[in-house]
Amino acid sequence: MNKFYVILFFLLFSYVSKSQTLLSSEELDMEYIYTTMDEANKEPEKVIVLDLLNSGLPVLPDDISKFKNIQRLRLLDNGFVSLPSTIGDLPLLQELYLDKNELTSLPHEIGNLKNLKILSVNDNYLDSLPEEISNLKNLQYLYLSGNQLTELPGFVFKCRNLIVIDVSHNNIQSLPNEMGFCANLTEFRASTNFITNIPATIGSLENLNLLYLQFNQIDKIPSQIQNAKSLEVVSLANNNITEIPEEMGYLTNLQELELQNNNISIIPESFKKLHNLTYIDLSGTNSFSEEEVKKIEKMLTNVYISFPLE
Secondary structure (H helix, E strand, C coil): HHHHHHHHHHHHHHHHHCCCCCCCHHHHHHCCEEEEEEHHHHHHHCCCCCCCCCCCCCCCCCCHHHCCCEEEEEECCCCCCCCCCHHCCCCCEEEECCCCCCCCCCCCHHHHCCCCCEECCCCCCCCCCHHHEEEECCCCEECCCCCCCCCCCCHHHHHHCEEEECCCCCCCCCCCHHHHHCCCCEEEEECCCCCCCCCCCHHHCCCCCEEEEECCCCCCCCHHHHHCCCCCCCEEECCCCCCHHHHHHHHCCCEEEEECCCCCCCHHHHHHCCCCCCEEEEECCCCCCCCHHHHHHHHHCHHHHHCCCC
């Protein structure tokens, strides 16, 4: 009998321990996926992954907070116009996917999700973000593409562990100086907005690999970009840029550079130092003289160059 109780205790301890442990993304992939609220409601304490993709739910119920052990929550494509404040009562939640709904705002309580690593709210109608989002100190991936944001608030960059930010296809007009605070940032996407500036603090992003700012209204590249030494891919296509700073030639890890459809007439001599560059797009720019074209071709002999030759 004592042996029976020992085994029972071990099994119970193992379950409790697992339910309170943060699992890796790979471990979450191996967990059982609950796909309906009816199924999940039968054993709420066991729910770790809940996927309600296109479930037909008119609203997310307030008692979502009963799933205390949930770590991955997918609520894509349901037509939700709002979220209950109880979304903030999920202490172990690491991944929250809200794409393709009709959300116009996020509840302030979302800032209570201290273990959240991924927040994806693509293709909604957000026009602002709650300041409490700055409390998400473990947030690594922030996806906000396809909304109606008019600004990217500086407080977002208090989430110092951010690795990827995507705010493409919004109505953002400027980028804040605070973006330089995110030293771990490797990928920043803000294409198809109305952005007019690149803050000088971009030079503080020493781990930034990918920078996508195409289809904006940027007219100047700050010289401080030279300090973003890890940049490998930069897209500044379809802006209002008239001059490329000499300092861009110091981005020795740069491999791909898109500058098409700007008003550039000269490429700096420093570009000859870009030994890792394999592709540069200068098409859609008719400002290059024949002499400049020859200079570029001579300077970038091992680079595929796309630009109109007239």
